[in-house]
Every structure is written in C-alpha cells, then in structure tokens.
Amino acid sequence: MPFQIGTSVAIVVTAYVVFKSVTLLKNYTNARRSKFPLYVSPIPSRSIAWMILGPALRLQYKKYLPAWLFDRLDITTHGWEFHRRTEYHDKLGKAFVLVTPDECSLWVADPDLGNVILQRKKDFEQPPITAKIVGLLGPSVLTTNGEDWQRQRRIVAPNLNEKISETVWDESCLQAKAMLNYMVQHPGDQTLNGLRVIAKNVIGKAGYDTDTAWSPNEQHLPDGLSNGSGGYFHTMSLIANNIIPAALLPTWFMRLPIMPTSLQLLGVQMNRVPQYIQTMLAAEREAADEKPRDNFLSMLVRLSDQEKMSSGKFLTEQEISGNLFTFTAAGFDTTANTMGYAVILLTAYPEWQDWIREELESLDQDVTKWRYDSVYSKCPRILSVMHETLRLFPPVLHSTRCVAQTQEVADLTGTHVLTASMEVYVSHQSIHKDHSIWGDDVLEFKPSRWIDSAGQIITPAKGTFIPWSSGPRICPGVKMAQVEFVATFATLFRSAKCEPLPTELEGVEASRKNICDAMADSIVKLTLQVREPKRVRLQWIPL
Numbered sequence: 064m065p066f067q068i069g070t071s072v073a074i075v076v077t078a079y080v081v082f083k084s085v086t087l088l089k090n091y092t093n094a095r096r097s098k099f100p101l102y103v104s105p106i107p108s109r110s111i112a113w114m115i116l117g118p119a120l121r122l123q124y125k126k127y128l129p130a131w132l133f134d135r136l137d138i139t140t141h142g143w144e145f146h147r148r149t150e151y152h153d154k155l156g157k158a159f160v161l162v163t164p165d166e167c168s169l170w171v172a173d174p175d176l177g178n179v180i181l182q183r184k185k186d187f188e189q190p191p192i193t194a195k196i197v198g199l200l201g202p203s204v205l206t207t208n209g210e211d212w213q214r215q216r217r218i219v220a221p222n223l224n225e226k227i228s229e230t231v232w233d234e235s236c237l238q239a240k241a242m243l244n245y246m247v248q249h250p251g252d253q254t255l256n257g258l259r260v261i262a263k264n265v266i267g268k269a270g271y272d273t274d275t276a277w278s279p280n281e282q283h284l285p286d287g288l289s290n291g292s293g294g295y296f297h298t299m300s301l302i303a304n305n306i307i308p309a310a311l312l313p314t315w316f317m318r319l320p321i322m323p324t325s326l327q328l329l330g331v332q333m334n335r336v337p338q339y340i341q342t343m344l345a346a347e348r349e350a351a352d353e354k355p356r357d358n359f360l361s362m363l364v365r366l367s368d369q370e371k372m373s374s375g376k377f378l379t380e381q382e383i384s385g386n387l388f389t390f391t392a393a394g395f396d397t398t399a400n401t402m403g404y405a406v407i408l409l410t411a412y413p414e415w416q417d418w419i420r421e422e423l424e425s426l427d428q429d430v431t432k433w434r435y436d437s438v439y440s441k442c443p444r445i446l447s448v449m450h451e452t453l454r455l456f457p458p459v460l461h462s463t464r465c466v467a468q469t470q471e472v473a474d475l476t477g478t479h480v481l482t483a484s485m486e487v488y489v490s491h492q493s494i495h496k497d498h499s500i501w502g503d504d505v506l507e508f509k510p511s512r513w514i515d516s517a518g519q520i521i522t523p524a525k526g527t528f529i530p531w532s533s534g535p536r537i538c539p540g541v542k543m544a545q546v547e548f549v550a551t552f553a554t555l556f557r558s559a560k561c562e563p564l565p566t567e568l569e570g571v572e573a574s575r576k577n578i579c580d581a582m583a584d585s586i587v588k589l590t591l592q593v594r595e596p597k598r599v600r601l602q603w604i605p606l
C-alpha cells in the first residue's frame with residue numbers, strides 16, 4: 064500500500080515537472096523572438112500556493128538561499144519592484160522579458176516605451192489575470208476591453224469629475240477634523256487606521272450619499288450591517304486586505320472550520336455581497352423616488368434599467384456589482400495608503416511639516432469656513448507632498464497589459480516583435496526610482512522638487528510619473544484623490560504637528576527609525592501598504 068501511494072505521488076510529480084518544463088520551453092521560444100534580454104526562472108509563478116506564500120515567506124528565503132537562487136525566486140513574487148527598485152533593470156536593461164513555466168512577461172522601466180504601450184489600448188489590453196483578481200465580484204471598467212470597456216468608461220468616468228470635488232472636499236475636512244480631535248487625546252498606533260476610515264467615509268459620501276461619522280475602529284462591524292451599505296463597506300475593506308485569497312479561493316473553502324478565523328469571516332461576508340447590493344439598490348430606488356439624487360449609486364440604479372439597452376448606456380447586473388467593487392475598493396485603498404505613507408514621511412522628515420505650514424498659515428484656523436473653490440488652489444505644497452509620496456510609494460506598482468495579437472514596438476535598442484499571449488508590466492515603481500530621470504537624490508523624500516520658481520506644481524516629462532497610469536485608461540479618480548488628500552492634510556497640519564511616539568524604552572530618534580523601518584516593510588495586498596500598521600506609533604500635538 065505505501066509502495067502504491069509512493070508510486071502515485073512520483074507519477075504525479077514527474078508529470079507536473081514534465082508539463083512545466085514544456086511550458087517553460089514554449090515561453091522561452093516565444094520570449095526569444097522579442098530580442099529583448101531574457102531572464103529565466105523555474106518557479107511556477109502563477110500557482111495559487113506561490114502567489115499566497117511567495118510574498119509572505121520572502122524574508123525567510125532571502126535569509127537562507129544563495130543570492131543567485133533568491134534572485135530567480137524573488138522576481139516572481141508579486142511586488143518585487145518595491146524591494147528591488149531598479150536592480151533587475153540595472154543588470155538586464157530598461158526592458159527585459161521574464162520567462163517562467165507560467166508566464167512570458169515584458170517588464171518595462173523605459174518611460175518612452177511605457178508611454179507608447181499605455182497609449183495603444185487596442186494592441187495592449189487588460190489581461191485575463193486582472194479580470195480574475197480585481198473582477199472577483201463581476202466585470203467592470205477596470206477589467207474589460209474593447210466595446211465593453213468603452214461603454215463602461217463613458218458611464219463611470221463622468222461621475223468622478225469636478226462636480227464631486229466640493230462634496231469630497233467638505234467631507235474630507237469634516238472627517239479629518241474629527242480624526243484629529245480623537246488623535247490629540249489618544250496618542251498611539253491608530254493613525255494609519257484612522258486615515259483608512261476617512262477614505263472609506265469620503266467614498267461613502269461622494270459615491271453613495273451616506274453620512275458616516277468618523278470612528279477610530281475600521282475593522283469593527285458597523286451598525287448598519289442589515290441596511291446593506293454598512294455590510295458592503297465592511298466586506299470591501301476585508302477583500303482589499305485579502306485580495307489574493309478572496310479572488311482565488313472559493314468561499315466554501317474559506318469557510319471550512321480548519322481555516323483561520325479571518326478567512327472564515329471573509330468567506331461568510333463575500334457570500335452576502337449580492338444581498339447587500341440588492342438592499343443598497345432598493346434603498347437607492349426608494350430615495351430617488353422621493354427626491355432624484357446625483358451620485359455614483361443612483362447613476363447605477365438608473366442604468367440598471369435594461370430598457371436603456373437600445374441607447375447603448377446600460378450596465379448588466381454583474382457589471383453593477385463589478386463597478387461598485389472597483390469604485391469602492393480601488394478608490395478607497397489607493398487613497399488611504401497614499402495618505403498613510405505621507406503621514407509617516409512627514410513625521411520622519413519633520414522639516415517638510417514646517418514647509419507646508421508656511422502655506423497653511425494664510426488659511427483661516429476654522430476649517431468649517433474653508434471652501435473648495437477658494438482653498439484647494441492655495442495648497443500646491445500639499446499637492447506636492449502627495450506627488451512625492453506617490454513617486455516613492457505608488458499604491459499600484461505597475462500597469463498590467465497583455466499582447467492581444469502580434470505587435471511591434473521600438474526602443475533605443477531596435478524593433479521588437481511581441482507575440483500573444485505575452486504580458487506587459489509598465490513599472491511605475493522602477494520608473495519613479497530611476498536616478499537618470501530624478502537625479503542622485505532619487506530616494507530622498509523631497510516635495511520641493513515638484514514646485515517651480517513661481518510656486519506652482521511642475522509637470523514632469525511624459526511617462527516619467529505614472530502613479531495613475533497613463534493613456535486612455537488613466538485612472539478617472541485622479542482629481543477626487545487629490546482633492547481628498549489636500550483637504551485631509553490641510554486640516555490635520557493646519558492645527559497640529561505629528562511626531563513619533565517613543566515607548567518608555569526608546570528615545571525619539573529610535574522611534575523615528577522604527578516608523579521608517581515599518582514603512583520599508585511594506586507588502587502588496589490590493590495595493591501597496593505597510594505590513595504592520597500598528598508599528599506606526601504617533602502623537603498629534605495641537606499648535
């Protein structure tokens with residue numbers, strides 16, 4: 064019997080190794096045609112086990128493996144660019160092809176080539192892996208291509224334009240004021256969580272017309288679970304924190320008693336999503352009957368009317384679910400993490416707090432008097448803090464595309480043929496850390512690099528600053544995120560300063576180093592974030 068089990072295992076393992084060797088060879092042949100430099104790794108980079116365990120075990124295998132082996136593993140780990148910056152590109156070139164048994168992917172850190180790829184949306188499409196991961200609740204503007212993308216983009220983008228700026232501004236100021244009042248009284252490890260609460264509540268107000276008072280605990284189950292939106296927001300936050308298992312594991316599997324409690328909760332909550340959406344849409348229909356409303360959710364309700372199909376402006380039920388997820392999770396996680404990194408950077412390098420305060424001193428001390436029209440444009444230094452944070456810590460590390468049909472691209476090394484189904488990653492992170500673009504102080508946090516002699520924000524050369532991607536699929540939430548960031552930071556730093564909170568055993572300098580170390584220990588979940596936010600202990604001191 065043991066012999067039979069042993070033989071069966073040996074047969075399965077041999078078949079797996081042979082199969083992966085064949086696919087590796089096939090991908091290698093495909094990659095060679097491109098004439099880009101090649102880098103080969105034997106790791107099955109798309110296996111669920113590796114996608115979940117790879118990033119989690121990175122520090123262990125870094126410790127025990129020789130550098131040549133570690134390098135081959137590390138490049139297949141999602142988020143490698145954050146830790147390795149331009150290292151692989153320095154060795155291999157500004158564009159190279161990674162070959163594994165599961166993928167053949169072009170990595171681009173050349174701003175000109177990246178720009179061309181992101182402009183050619185028909186030649187370089189959103190790949191199936193994006194739909195698999197970010198489309199877990201249905202197709203959306205982020206996951207589709209061709210006519211489906213065009214129809215959804217025309218519907219979604221206009222709802223994120225200037226007309227919501229005033230609401231976003233007012234709500235961000237209100238939320239930040241409440242958070243500051245709490246933080247001044249409660250120094251400790253809550254700041255990053257508090258900023259997530261702001262981002263979530265601002266999306267709630269701007270997208271769903273939902274008023275939620277700021278409260279310190281993002282993770283606690285909100286009272287409104289039964290009314291749909293409370294439970295929905297809570298689930299979006301859980302998914303954002305566990306995107307890979309949420310996308311790749313079936314919910315029945317997550318709910319097994321042997322699974323960690325956090326995964327079981329995720330499984331239960333994900334099963335409830337259709338019910339939450341139905342409740343939200345029904346409540347919105349009722350509210351709209353009384354008084355027509357103008358927000359993201361009411362727009363979805365209007366377009367869910369299938370009779371509109373003939374007008375070409377409609378969304379299917381699945382698309383409503385998918386776009387709600389994209390709008391909520393993508394919009395909130397990106398902005399929340401950007402704000403988190405910016406607070407850490409300003410605390411680690413306090414001279415920049417003094418620099419932004421010079422700008423803020425001209426503003427009324429009473430935040431409730433601030434109006435978007437008159438105050439936002441007076442804060443270019445705060446916007447430059449956002450840009451500098453996004454340069455160093457872009458929440459989305461790269462734009463992902465795939466080659467739909469054979470394409471040609473050219474760079475300084477010549478013309479290259481790219482064959483389907485090659486994937487393409489335009490690396491925001493590696494381009495943002497390139498010293499030939501940004502200078503020798505590339506790794507320094509220096510917001511003043513964004514301000515020209517007239518005190519206005521500098522527009523960098525095409526393709527060199529792309530935290531929001533570029534081309535026709537550029538993030539439609541840029542303005543919303545900027546308004547939210549500026550309102551929040553103006554409110555926080557107009558009346559307080561932020562310092563590291565030392566423990567009894569460490570001094571201020573040691574605690575400053577501790578928050579920098581916490582920031583360096585980041586991980587990609589839905590977007591880039593500090594692995595252990597509770598390590599960031601801060602105190603807010605009123606001025």
Ligand code: HEM
Pocket residue numbers: 204205206216219223389390391393394395397398401457458459462463530531532533535536537538539540541543544
């Ligand atoms: C700092 C904040 C943000 C960053 C860094 C960011 C980044 C990005 C990036 C890089 C993409 C393009 C991905 C690709 O090329 O495949 C994207 C797309 C998108 N973002 Fe954002 N985003 C932010 C905020 C927001 C907000 C606040 C919203 C809405 C509430 C939003 C909604 C979207 C949507 C709908 C798309 C899909 C666009 C399309 O494919 O046509 N984002 N975002």
